Amino acid sequence: MIGNLNHVAIATPDLNQAIAIYANTLGASVSERQELPEHGVTVVFVELPNTKIELLEPLGKDSPIASFLTKNPAGGIHHICYEVDDIVAAAKQMTDNGARILGDGKSKIGAHGKPVIFLHPKDFCGTLVELEQV
Numbered sequence: 001m002i003g004n005l006n007h008v009a010i011a012t013p014d015l016n017q018a019i020a021i022y023a024n025t026l027g028a029s030v031s032e033r034q035e036l037p038e039h040g041v042t043v044v045f046v047e048l049p050n051t052k053i054e055l056l057e058p059l060g061k062d063s064p065i066a067s068f069l070t071k072n073p074a075g076g077i078h079h080i081c082y083e084v085d086d087i088v089a090a091a092k093q094m095t096d097n098g099a100r101i102l103g104d105g106k107s108k109i110g111a112h113g114k115p116v117i118f119l120h121p122k123d124f125c126g127t128l129v130e131l132e133q134v
């Protein structure tokens with residue numbers, strides 16, 4: 001059911017340092033910083049030929065990535081995002097197969113303005129998974 005890998009999100013305590021690593025050391029194309037207060041992150045997008053990397057830094061006191069960075073002070077892979085055609089059908093398939101959707105189980109508008117759900121890491125090989133309707 002899942003389609004393309006939409007992005008890999010990497011949380012970092014120091015976005016400027018992460019930008020320098022991706023733009024200079026790795027020679028990638030990196031977008032301008034975008035503050036997303038409603039999602040509690042500042043983000044840049046690293047555009048690769050076949051997917052994106054999102055570099056995330058906490059924004060504000062209640063950032064959803066703050067506890068991750070407490071456990072992983074140097075940063076690390078926070079989640080991966082797969083594309084789906086129909087978020088409602090995808091959510092049903094997840095729960096029908098015993099997987100847990102985080103929050104109230106309903107899709108929300110994600111950082112790209114599209115409906116997303118997040119799935120419990122313990123149900124997906126220890127990885128936080130985002131499904132995004134494209």
Ligand code: CO
Pocket residue numbers: 007009054079081111130
């Ligand atoms: Co994401």
